Every structure is written in structure tokens, then in C-alpha cells.
Amino acid sequence: MFYLLDATVDVTTDITTVPAFSIALAVGGIFLILVYAYAASEAGDAIDFKYDTILRERMNQLDIVDWQDLGDKAGLSRFGVRLVRQGDVGKLTVDQLRRLATVLNLNFQEFDRTLSALPTSATITSNPTEIEELRQQCFRLREELQQQKTQLTVDFRRTTFEQLQTLLTSYPAARKMAEAKPEMPAKNLSALFTPLENLLSSWNFETIGSAWEQVTYNPQLHQPDVEDIKEGELVYIRFVGYRDGEQILAPAKVSRTLPAGIKN
Numbered sequence: 001m002f003y004l005l006d007a008t009v010d011v012t013t014d015i016t017t018v019p020a021f022s023i024a025l026a027v028g029g030i031f032l033i034l035v036y037a038y039a040a041s042e043a044g045d046a047i048d049f050k051y052d053t054i055l056r057e058r059m060n061q062l063d064i065v066d067w068q069d070l071g072d073k074a075g076l077s078r079f080g081v082r083l084v085r086q087g088d089v090g091k092l093t094v095d096q097l098r099r100l101a102t103v104l105n106l107n108f109q110e111f112d113r114t115l116s117a118l119p120t121s122a123t124i125t126s127n128p129t130e131i132e133e134l135r136q137q138c139f140r141l142r143e144e145l146q147q148q149k150t151q152l153t154v155d156f157r158r159t160t161f162e163q164l165q166t167l168l169t170s171y172p173a174a175r176k177m178a179e180a181k182p183e184m185p186a187k188n189l190s191a192l193f194t195p196l197e198n199l200l201s202s203w204n205f206e207t208i209g210s211a212w213e214q215v216t217y218n219p220q221l222h223q224p225d226v227e228d229i230k231e232g233e234l235v236y237i238r239f240v241g242y243r244d245g246e247q248i249l250a251p252a253k254v255s256r257t258l259p260a261g262i263k264n
Helices: 002-010 020-038 042-046 052-061 067-074 078-086 094-103 108-115 128-180 186-202
Strands: 206-208 214-216 222-224 234-239 241-244 247-250 252-255
Touching (some): 052 067, 052 078, 067 094, 222 234
Parallel strands (some): 222 252
Antiparallel strands (some): 206 241
């Protein structure tokens, strides 16, 4: 997509006459990237899960600052921590459960009573009745998790739609206008991007660079258009990137030159 969009810009000699249809099409791709990135972002940590109250009480006693701190100390990913918060620890390995129990200063029996969710694989027992009870417990937890996932998906879709409602309702008309009047200046569509910028702000996503800014090439932040660009070399940002704190969601796309017809 990087090179295709570059081609569209390169043949343009006046930025105010960039085909508005190309800009409108780009909106859909950006939106999909942002929705995908949300799954790995800290925004999901704000959601309350079933065992959050119990876990927070224990964490406060042990001076564990937040979910990220718990994950770091237990060697769990953000997704793994959310499994614990949801009570779906059956998807963790025995080693992960042992590390988590150690961090929370609990033995397996205490861990079971606290979360009410210890999986059969981590339970040292040969009692058929206890095994069956644990199996039934896991089955109930899977059902609860599925219900939570469904509700979370519904809530996320509705919240995101509300934030992008202006963009989504205006986009079809703007696309039709762009098809009818391809010479329409792209700046006439700039107001459409305000809801998208507001959404990024609410998710605390930050841009990496600004369009056509000259920067020194950093392979951790930038994606070059050719392979021979060296670290520290001056380049131009063709398309901005996005980051969530220290996590790079999308690197900024850079080139040695600006689009044809554009002066620095």
C-alpha cells in the first residue's frame, strides 16, 4: 500500500488537487489498522473483569502497582494477565500458574480458593470426584468467558461507532462527491478526519513523526522504501506511524525524497 499511495502522490504537482477519492479510500484502511491495534493496547486494561477486585486486594498487599507490573513479575503477557482476571486460567501452563502463585504469595490450594478457577492440569489429585468437579468448573468458566467476550465485542463496536459516527455517516457522501468531482481539492475532506484524531487521542495512541518531516532514520521507528538507507541518514516521513507507549503499532514510512512536485 505504501508504494501504491506514493505513486498517487508522485504524479501530482499541486497538493491541493490530490484526488479526493484516494484520500477517502485511505480512511477505511487506517480505521481497520486502529481496530486491530486496540486488541494489544492498554485501553483494554480499563475494562473490569470478574476477579479484578480479589486480585487488586492481593496486589495492594504485595505492593504490585498495576496489571502491567503483575504481568512483568509473573512473566505473563498482557493477554495472559487478562485470562487470569477473567478466571480463565485453564489456558495458562503449569509453569505460568506456579510463577503467578509465587508472585501473589499463594500456594496452589490458596490460589484455587482465591480465584475459584484452578485448572485440572495443575491440580495434584487422584480423587475422581474432585477431578469431575474441576472439569465442571472449567466448563462453567468457559461459558462465562464466551458471554464476556460477546458482550465486550458488542460494547467495543458501539463505543467505537459513537466516536466515529460523524466520519462513518459522512464518508459515503464524500466518496460519491469524490467520484463525481475528482478534481475537488483534498483539503475539502480534511474535516472528516477530526473524529479519527479524537479516537486516537482517547486511546492514547501517539503519531510517529509528521508528514513530510525530515528526520534521521531510526530502524526502530521507521520503515524505509529502499533497503540501503542507513541508520542516522536524513530521510523524509512519507506516512506517519503510530505507537502505544513504548510499543510500535505501525512504523512511519520514510524515503530519501519528498513526493514529486513537493518542495521542502
